[in-house]
Amino acid sequence: MTGQTPAAVRRERVLREAVRQGLLDPEQSLLAAFVDLDGVAATVGSLHRAFRRVLPAPASVVHAFAAKANCLVPVLRELEGHGMGCEVATAGELARALAAGFPPDRIVFDSPAKTRGELERALALGVAVNADNFQELARIDRALAGRHSLSRIGVRVNSQVGGGTIAAMSTATSTSKFGVPLADPGVRQQLLQAFRDYPWLTWIHTHAGSQGCPLDLMARGVALAVEFAEEVDAALGERRVVGIDIGGGLSVNFADDETDPTFDTYAECLRTHAPALFERGFDVVTEFGRSVLAKNGFMAAYVEYTKSAGGRPIAVTHAGVQVATRTVFAPEAWPVRIEAHHGSGRAKQGRPVRQDVAGPACFAGDLLARDRALPLLEPGDIVVVPDTGAYYFSTPFHYNSLPEPAVHGVRMRGDGRVEFTLLRAAQDPWDLPDHERRAGEVRQPVDAGACDVR
Known part of the structure; x- marks a missing residue:
């Protein structure tokens, strides 16, 4: 050896x-x-510590593991035992997260193609939902029919900050299939109107991509989402946006055994590029997957x-x-x-x-x-x-x-x-x-x- x-x-x-x-x-x-499994525990511990160092004490943070990265129920159950939540992108992943014992309020449902039935089930359970587009927001409103839901409901915004070195892993390009494109003409006003029309809409979700995306690109995407949250609050004259789901996407070093970048490095990068995320008292959700496992x-x-x-x-x-x-x-x-x-x-x-x-x-x-x-x-x-x-x-x-x-x-x-x-x-x-x-x-x-x- x-x-x-x-x-x-x-x-x-x-x-x-x-x-x-x-x-x-x-x-x-x-x-x-x-x-x-020892390594998993150590990695999750480092994630929790990294964000505790930069978030103010009263802030709430849920680290939701991206189930797509490893959807084996025993692995998900292990992560739940370490205090993580779970991000799911399909009904199958939702079923696995529930089978692993994640409480519904620690599950986040992201998908660009949620069906009516999937939305109704998630809302009935109290699973957090991030809508991908305006049509989905309207579908959620019809499903709620004026009823209160325990679900945290947000909308995914595409910051359009650009891509990384792997095109297929870059989700914040100008033509990405994900989210509402913030920089497109007229979209910002349309999204502000959605917040006026839907009082249950209280979160903003963003995700710039994963492997191959540099930290500053990811952090700039978060900064633009936070900036828009402040714009919503100013336009409505109240604190409407209570939380920011900043996605995941931390790249993994596949060249050797060194862990680089670290969660600490990314948290500090966020503090540099998006200080309001930490200063305004937003609740925070993360969705790391590959970098955990x-x-x-x-x-x-x-x-x-x-x-x-x-x-x-x-x-x-x-x-x-x-x-x-x-x-x-x-x-x-x-x-x-x-x-x-x-x-x-x-x-x-x-x-x-x-x-x-x-x-x-x-x-x-x-x-x-x-x-x-x-x-x-x-x-x-x-x-x-x-x-x-x-x-x-x-x-x-x-x-x-x-x-x-x-x-x-x-x-x-x-x-x-x-x-x-x-x-x-x-x-x-x-x-x-x-x-x-x-x-x-x-x-x-x-x-x-x-x-x-x-």
Whole structure:
């Protein structure tokens, strides 16, 4: 373990114990994923502390984990136990948040395509709702029909401050599909009128994007949202906007084990660019996802075969597009690190050799890494992919009907023991889901003549 970072040493300890206990096995468990639950607790703690340092004591803050980043119910339950809320973007994520035990008033429902039924359910439960557009605001008003709701209701504004280095992750461009575009002609006045018309509208939501978005761009987007909140209050002659949902989006460093940027750095950046967020006594909601979980998870897969093509070695592994979808389809934007290990789990040493690390899917682009310098991989070795606790193995892509891998929670006990908790069982590729089996059944037509229609 000489020369390894503390995080790499920890991964190796987990890996060796996983092999010893059979959680990784070259015949039965070819791919598995691990979530460091101790690391999750430490990361959430750092998030809470960062905002406590900059927010005035009376202010309320809810850190709502973005469920899309890791929607496994046991993981969400762990986060709820650490005092987090939950941000959801679909009915499925809402169902998972409720199953994990989040109280409705600590759940935030964001989606650009909420149905009437989804809105009615959220409002009945008291889940916070951020409307995406004027039509949705009108739909909420019809659903409320003058009734009081326990839900905090806000509207998402697009600050239009621009994009980061990854276009698909940038949500504050001039033509973004999300939110009400503040800089478009006439929109600001239309939105002010909405606050006049809807007394239940008391929050503003904004989110500039995630990976690849610089801190100052994100903070400037928040500043414009706060500025508009002050404009609403001035126009209405009362304190109407009580809270700002500033979204999430903190980028993750995928180059090494260092956490950069930190929540502390971002909180200070917000204080510089949007001081009124902290000085005016707004309640605050955040929606961090990737930055909470990414560095607290890794996956490990066996090398099945090795070969050479065009003079370049290729290692064919059991981890590919099904657990690293973004990396496979957009490798320049989403590169991952690869660590080489022996079949025992011990880190592999040796002269680096440039090689491809391929996945099992049946198309040529299924590669975790191209031309990567690593100790030469051999059949039976294990490749470890760090920083994949968010989005990767927790949101599998079922290409080629590849099965979902097992996910294990990990804790290190005081006596040095590694303790595993099953968070998701491995999917058996031979066991078809019931809903697929039932899909072949022929539905009998309804006999209209037998109905008593009045």
